[in-house]
Amino acid sequence: MTINNLHPGLIMMAFGLIIMAAPKAWRKVLTIAAPLAATFAFLNLDMGSNLKYRITDNMTLDIMSVDRLSMVFLAVFCLIAILNAVYAIELQDRREAGMSALYVGSVMSIVMAGDSISFIIFWEISALASMYLVYAKHCRKSSRAAFRYILMHAFGGNMLLVGVLLHIYHYGMAFTNIADTYDASFWLILIGVGVNAAIPPLNGWLPDAYPEATLPGTVYLGSFTTKAAIYALIRFFAGTEMLIWIGAFMAVYAACMAIMENDLRRLLSYHIISQLGMMVASLAVGSQMGIDGASAHATTNIMFKGVLLMGAGVVIYATGKSKISELGGLAKKMPVTAICFLISSLSIAGLPFLSGFASKALIMESLTEGGYVVPELLLTAAGVGTLLSITLKINYFVFFGKSDLDLDVRKVPISMQIAMIGGTIFSIVMGIDPDLLYNYMTYQTVVDPFSLPHILEYVAIFIGGSVPFIIFIKKMKPHDEISIDFDWFYRRPLAKIIDVISRGVYAFFAWCDRWSLGGVHYLGSHFGDPYMWTRNSSIVRIKSMSFENEDRLIGDVIEEAVGAMVVMVIIAAALIHG
Amino acid sequence: MIEFLQYMGIAFVSSCVLLILSKIIMCRPLRKDKGYYETGEAADEARLLEGVEIVSACESKGGDSNDDK
Numbered sequence: 001m002t003i004n005n006l007h008p009g010l011i012m013m014a015f016g017l018i019i020m021a022a023p024k025a026w027r028k029v030l031t032i033a034a035p036l037a038a039t040f041a042f043l044n045l046d047m048g049s050n051l052k053y054r055i056t057d058n059m060t061l062d063i064m065s066v067d068r069l070s071m072v073f074l075a076v077f078c079l080i081a082i083l084n085a086v087y088a089i090e091l092q093d094r095r096e097a098g099m100s101a102l103y104v105g106s107v108m109s110i111v112m113a114g115d116s117i118s119f120i121i122f123w124e125i126s127a128l129a130s131m132y133l134v135y136a137k138h139c140r141k142s143s144r145a146a147f148r149y150i151l152m153h154a155f156g157g158n159m160l161l162v163g164v165l166l167h168i169y170h171y172g173m174a175f176t177n178i179a180d181t182y183d184a185s186f187w188l189i190l191i192g193v194g195v196n197a198a199i200p201p202l203n204g205w206l207p208d209a210y211p212e213a214t215l216p217g218t219v220y221l222g223s224f225t226t227k228a229a230i231y232a233l234i235r236f237f238a239g240t241e242m243l244i245w246i247g248a249f250m251a252v253y254a255a256c257m258a259i260m261e262n263d264l265r266r267l268l269s270y271h272i273i274s275q276l277g278m279m280v281a282s283l284a285v286g287s288q289m290g291i292d293g294a295s296a297h298a299t300t301n302i303m304f305k306g307v308l309l310m311g312a313g314v315v316i317y318a319t320g321k322s323k324i325s326e327l328g329g330l331a332k333k334m335p336v337t338a339i340c341f342l343i344s345s346l347s348i349a350g351l352p353f354l355s356g357f358a359s360k361a362l363i364m365e366s367l368t369e370g371g372y373v374v375p376e377l378l379l380t381a382a383g384v385g386t387l388l389s390i391t392l393k394i395n396y397f398v399f400f401g402k403s404d405l406d407l408d409v410r411k412v413p414i415s416m417q418i419a420m421i422g423g424t425i426f427s428i429v430m431g432i433d434p435d436l437l438y439n440y441m442t443y444q445t446v447v448d449p450f451s452l453p454h455i456l457e458y459v460a461i462f463i464g465g466s467v468p469f470i471i472f473i474k475k476m477k478p479h480d481e482i483s484i485d486f487d488w489f490y491r492r493p494l495a496k497i498i499d500v501i502s503r504g505v506y507a508f509f510a511w512c513d514r515w516s517l518g519g520v521h522y523l524g525s526h527f528g529d530p531y532m533w534t535r536n537s538s539i540v541r542i543k544s545m546s547f548e549n550e551d552r553l554i555g556d557v558i559e560e561a562v563g564a565m566v567v568m569v570i571i572a573a574a575l576i577h578g
Numbered sequence: 579m580i581e582f583l584q585y586m587g588i589a590f591v592s593s594c595v596l597l598i599l600s601k602i603i604m605c606r607p608l609r610k611d612k613g614y615y616e617t618g619e620a621a622d623e624a625r626l627l628e629g630v631e632i633v634s635a636c637e638s639k640g641g642d643s644n645d646d647k
Contacts, residue, residue: 464589
């Protein structure tokens with residue numbers, strides 16, 4: 001094996017196992033060493049890098065296969081893995097740190113997989129490892145959320161597995177674009193990937209699970225699962241026109257949900273969905289610009305959304321509160337967090353000279369180029385929703401607005417702030433020099449986002465979108481309530497249906513038990529006791545009958561014969577089934 | 579300039595529509611009390627645990643539990 005064949009994902013996963021097994025004192029060093037080692041392996045990769053595992057003479061798994069698309073995703077995964085490790089270093093125990101590394105490694109391995117089998121194996125590992133991050137808080141709510149999370153991902157994983165097997169049957173093990181085929185494998189893979197991409201109505205797990213994870217757990221989860229799904233959608237479904245409309249709906253729907261939301265991490269979870277909608281719409285256009293737009297937005301989104309989730313985590317860590325209605329005026333007490341959050345929130349809203357502006361330019365341009373006017377308008381509206389709910393609402397009500405609250409703020413570990421600053425710098429650099437981003441994309445599509453009309457367009461959107469917020473500022477303050485989502489279907493009616501079915505099944509088998517036991521008892525006492533057969537007969541009674549030349553009673557002989565027959569039937573049945 | 583005003587108008591209308599959608603239309607069916615799920619799920623758990631005697635591993639072996647020490 002040469003140095004260019006080192007697999008970053010497997011290295012990360014190996015570190016995960018080592019962190020869990022190694023002494024406690026090594027955790028911090030290993031937590032940082034893991035993404036650094038993966039990044040080292042990534043930097044040595046080239047287009048000829050590969051790793052194969054031979055199972056049989058006819059079957060070899062292509063565990064690592066490198067192309068430009070996988071390199072785009074791998075690069076940003078390595079970068080965010082380092083920042084996440086820095087952020088988490090003071091907050092995790094050994095098991096959580098190990099599972100985080102295992103999770104990151106499995107997602108890296110998904111984007112490096114060269115065939116469908118390797119892809120599905122790492123997909124399932126990532127589902128299990130990420131479930132632990134939801135569970136890691138070890139409280140009742142997180143346990144229940146983790147259970148629902150794994151149920152949804154088990155459903156998605158099974159759909160994907162069957163879809164992939166059909167895909168292999170029809171097209172072979174290599175990835176094949178199945179856009180607009182609409183056969184069984186198309187729908188099954190779409191449902192399977194759709195769960196991870198949080199496509200409504202399969203999105204309920206995301207705002208349900210992410211806020212229940214530990215603080216670093218949420219940051220890890222927000223960076224990887226959904227972006228691996230975008231990668232999978234690009235591989236399988238780029239150019240599926242139906243997804244343009246689904247993506248546009250996702251973006252607007254989640255933006256509306258975010259405006260209603262009061263919990264910081266739930267609000268940001270909805271924004272993950274909204275931004276995913278933009279990526280889905282872009283990749284569904286299918287053009288080179290569309291695919292580059294989805295990849296570029298995934299890249300920038302991982303960084304600025306990472307910072308936003310980190311910022312929310314810092315606020316929760318410092319104040320112990322996660323509800324916007326319980327927070328306020330934190331900019332003076334937490335200036336670094338407030339500034340990083342502000343810059344990242346402006347970036348996600350697409351302010352010129354920040355990374356979101358650069359990546360959104362590709363998405364909008366691809367829709368314009370394809371002539372999709374209505375989806376473009378819907379994505380513009382979703383962008384306004386982002387402006388309303390994150391840039392204006394959180395910044396105003398949590399950090400910069402007037403507040404009567406005088407919250408006690410606990411000292412925050414410096415590592416958490418370093419990670420936030422790192423992510424923010426990325427957003428600024430990519431925003432100022434978007435060619436760095438564009439040139440790294442699969443097709444190296446370049447647009448000029450700094451043309452005067454384009455800058456004015458976004459300035460106009462900022463001004464126009466902000467006016468209603470200022471007018472209705474009192475109405476914008478969130479209420480301390482929850483909003484239900486598509487998870488309602490499996491938390492309420494489906495749970496009730498399953499409850500009723502299980503009670504019915506239980507009652508049926510209880511009835512069967514009672515009657516079968518009664519029946520066996522009756523047969524045993526009557527069939528095996530020949531004296532009872534004629535007990536009430538007035539003509540003949542076995543009880544008094546005996547053989548002519550023997551002392552034995554006929555009833556005893558029949559009883560022994562019946563017993564022997566039953567034993568033989570049991571033995572014969574055992575032999576047949578054995 | 580016309581294009582600038584057009585985009586400002588689109589953003590203004592979008593913002594108003596989103597606010598109406600989220601604060602008025604979606605709000606009624608989707609916004610629920612804090613304990614909406616919790617109350618029902620806690621009751622279900624209590625029903626499932628009815629009649630279940632929880633015995634620690636230590637007690638079941640006839641020894642003292644650590645809590646008693």
